[in-house]
Amino acid sequence: MDKQLKDNPNRELSFVTGGEVNIRQDPWWWLVAVVIAVVALLVMLQPVPFKEIVVFARDGILITILVTVTSYFLMLVLGLFGGLGRLSKNKLVFGISTLYVEIIRGIPLLVQLIAWYFASPVLIQKIGLWLNFTPLITYRANPIITAIVAITVCYGAYMSEIVRSGIQSIPKGQMEAARSLGMSHLQAMRHVVLPQAFRVILPPMGNEFIALLKDSSLVSVVAVADLTRRGREFMSAHFNPIETWLMVALLYLILTLVAARVVSYIEKRSRYDR
């Protein structure tokens, strides 16, 4: 361990000081800069149609970010409980969370989205009729909320497995040491196991964010006016698929590349030597 310290003193230091990360240490920021420059050039040199596309799709970009960020944080919460449930000794809790993970993982997100948007309102209305409860009978699905619910439920299942494996990767001795000091199971989880598991699952958590950002384009099929849907609208009005999808792809690329850099920054900041 001391040897490791001598070989690589900077890693130690980077944790202690919080880790300075800038363009020099993370050269991949250049890629972000290049893609942004390409978009800027296209917009400036050929405002028709590139500038028009960006202006037209502005609100779509915001919707994409809104849907992504909201469902991401909700699915983290769901995944935490799902992961804890998958490790529970309580057979009912374990059964429910396992069933949830296995079923949701086995159905394509697109199918789930469509089911939430088209099937669930009808189901809710039928239940309303059966209970004779007016607010349910007149229920109408809100596209954005339905899309966020669908993505949250779907990604929560994947996240549950990430959380479970993260917790399982922490040596049993950590829990035993905490319990031997008199902490309850819950206290030991909260103060000892989860903070360490969090650092383990940061990389897959970052992956999930980027995957979710891209999958958010599926919400365009359930009447959410996100970036993809706005692109389709622009294309059908102007009949220029090459320019439209080039620009949409570049805009997604900017979002995902920036997200990847942020993820990498957070990982470096929270690293510590074991």
Added chain:
Amino acid sequence: MANPIIQIKDVRKRFGHVEALRGVSLDIEEGEVVVIVGPSGSGKSTLLRCINRLEEYEKGSIIVDGMLLDNNQNINAVRREVGMVFQSFNLFAHLTVMQNLMLAQNIVRKRSKQEAEKVSRELLVKVGIPEKAKSYPSQLSGGQQQRVAIARALAMNPKVMLFDEPTSALDPEMIKEVLDVMASLAGEGMTMLVVSHEMGFARAAANRVIFMDEGQIIEQATPDEFFTNPTQERTRLFLSKILHL
């Protein structure tokens, strides 16, 4: 004399088909230092882990400081009074040495931050590494980590300390620094139950040495008697194997 601080009666425990403990009874008096030796798989670590209920036992009873280990409240109460030191240290890897010592004081003993910090500093001086308060466990040597682990257990003011092969994972040159801390603790009158193969420590600090084999206590005696004049054939065989090395 008061009741023994630990009363173990006919404890049995099995892992699947393997009987790890086959009816172990043992009383430990307050202030006693007991060293348990025996071949691997003899159940000595399992017995130790049963005392603070890290391992559940099927039959028998264990009473620690007047509390029977049968419900969760008692188990947590016993754990507060019983410190444990592990073979693999088990320091909390995400916390500094100081934070390792303070965490349970804060959330279990409900001590204020200032008080917990004061207790921690005193203990770090006691185990000889006050300068490492801000280090992370991975920046310490094995011997230093184990001394921090002892300090962490002591921070809860336990009445009993359990040591589960505390020096087995250490490089040879670091064993002494840990044994020195344990010996000084024994000198202060701490009740200690030590699973270890450090015969030097057993001779110097123990009041009683217990030999376990196949889940049973085979022999117990004072260190002098135990090493010079064991009565059981199995003890003699075991000693002949380890003392020659």
